[in-house]
Amino acid sequence: MHGFGGPEVLRLEEVPVPEPGPGEVLVRVHAVVLNPPDWYAREGMPDIPPELRPSFQLPLIPGTDVSGVVEAVAADVSGFAVGDEVIGLLRFPTVLQSGAYAEYVTAPASDLALKPAGIDHVHAAALAMSGLTAWQFLIELGHDHPSPFQEAQHRPMALDSGTTVLVNGAAGGVGHLALQLAKWQGARVIAVASGAHETFLRDLGADEFIDYTKERPEEVVRDIDLVLDAVGGPHSRRFLRTLKRGGSLYPVYFGQFDDEENAKLGVTVTAVTVRSSGAQLTELGSLVDAGRIRVAIDSTFPLAEARAAHERAAQGHLQGKIVLTVA
Ligand SMILES: NC(=O)c1ccc[n+]([C@@H]2O[C@H](COP(=O)([O-])OP(=O)(O)OC[C@H]3O[C@@H](n4cnc5c(N)ncnc54)[C@H](OP(=O)(O)O)[C@@H]3O)[C@@H](O)[C@H]2O)c1
Known part of the structure; x- marks a missing residue:
């Protein structure tokens, strides 16, 4: 260039x-x-x-x-x-x-x-x-470099068979590996993507699939433990309402959040730079x-x-x- x-x-x-x-x-x-x-x-x-x-x-x-x-x-x-x-x-x-x-x-x-x-x-x-991004968000950060975007260190939530994880943008580079890491940890995974990716994502282990071109995920799911939003950005905030108290939202691309709103909902928003x-x-x-x-x-x-x-x-x-x- x-x-x-x-x-x-x-x-x-x-x-x-x-x-x-x-x-x-x-x-x-x-x-x-x-x-x-x-x-x-x-x-x-x-x-x-x-x-x-x-x-x-x-x-x-x-x-x-x-x-x-x-x-x-x-x-x-x-x-x-x-x-x-x-x-x-x-x-x-x-x-x-x-x-x-x-x-x-x-x-x-x-x-x-x-x-x-x-x-x-x-x-x-x-x-x-993509693999390192999914790993550092979901499994282990693996370093103590401060983030330019948040004060607290990212600490991945423990995942097991009692955890429900929603992966938005599940067919992309980060999403398809994050889905599989969450399954490897035993979690139940809801994958969100456009309809053409359904078979691919079910083959990778998705328990449920939401075609975002047909319905809005934030309107059809509740009581999620963890949303990994591999699309992220300004629209990521809509996923806050899908979380149960104590849940977390990981926006892979940074969006705008309000600490007061997060505290009122009892949820954590946290991200890493790979x-x-x-x-x-x-x-x-x-x-x-x-x-x-x-x-x-x-x-x-x-x-x-x-x-x-x-x-x-x-x-x-x-x-x-x-x-x-x-x-
Ligand atoms: N924090 C970090 O260190 C870090 C590291 C790596 C990447 N990132 C960021 O993470 C984002 C994703 O990266 P990537 O490499 O995974 O990108 P990617 O491979 O392009 O994947 C994006 C996926 O999102 C889907 N998508 C697009 N709009 C959507 C919507 N409204 N709802 C649900 N799914 C939608 C796309 O397919 P369909 O629309 O067909 O479903 C595509 O499969 C990028 O913004 C990147 O900059 C951040």
């Missing part, structure tokens, strides 16, 4: 192979995944007030989620060797775009995990940001290898067609992840 704008600002160019710094490895990329921050960055984050807007240095190579093979290792790295197949969400959110739409990318070793053996690079890459974690990706990978969760792919495009992949993303209604393949 030499400038900000629509998908047309993505151009394929030859650049030098990057060199790993201390604590890093060089990864030969096989698959790289599209995530919402990629198009927020591509657009230059126009929705964020200028004083809060992160600055991106141009030219920029987007991409954070990668699956590939270790090509070189810095002298101080011990956990990985040349030839290892690895996956990672790279440097997030310290750096919002880490140059993964490429044939080679450098990666902090602490952000990497060995690729789950039972799946290919396309599916493995797709686990990174962080890179090789250790948590290892745990997610073992769930994949054990057949407990599966990663869905919406579509794949060759790296050279990143623009078409971003155009697909802009159409919405994703079922799983969009992945770029690198020859």
Whole structure:
């Protein structure tokens, strides 16, 4: 990217192979995944007030989620060797775009995990940001970095067979993995999505399905323990009325809430900003290898067609992840 704008600002160019710094490895990329921050960055984050807007240095190579093979290792790295197949969400959110739409990318070793053996690079890459987001919201935050958006630390609610979880946006990247993690914990899960995703979500274990194009979930469910709203944003507040006292709402994309209203209803609203974690990706990978969760792919495009992949993303209604393949 030499400038900000629509998908047309993505151009394929030859650049030098990057060199790993201390604590890093060089990864030969096989698959790289599209995530919402990629198009927020591509657009230059126009929705964020200028004083809060992160600055991106141009030219920029987007991409954070990668699956590939270790090509070189810095002298101080011990956990990985040349030839290892690895996956990672790279440097997030310290750096919002880490140059993964490429044939080679450098990666902090602490952000990497060995690729789950039972799946290919396309599916493995797709686990990174979405899987870590679902994990850090639902299972374990795994760090004590303060959040820029809330004072209290996010502490995931304990889930078991007595818990009912509603996942809104259940067919998307975060949603379909969150649904499966909640099922793995034993919870009863209500999935909300457009009707085309019903069979897919029931196959993943959804106990109930609500087609939001036919009925409003906030009008048909009550006494929910936890809503994970993977759509989030300004409309997330409508889910407060579906919660029982003591319940929680996790808006994955931040919305506007009123502390007084939350206190009156006896509910908690809490969120996280996902962080890179090789250790948590290892745990997610073992769930994949054990057949407990599966990663869905919406579509794949060759790296050279990143623009078409971003155009697909802009159409919405994703079922799983969009992945770029690198020859
Ligand atoms: N807090 C964090 O650290 C963090 C991390 C990752 C992502 N996020 C944010 O989380 C959001 C979701 O990310 P994602 O990667 O999962 O996106 P995604 O893959 O695009 O999924 C969004 C899903 O929501 C569904 N949807 C759209 N409108 C809906 C509605 N009104 N009601 C119910 N479902 C609706 C879409 O399909 P249908 O409409 O066909 O059902 C789609 O499957 C993004 O805003 C992203 O920025 C935040």
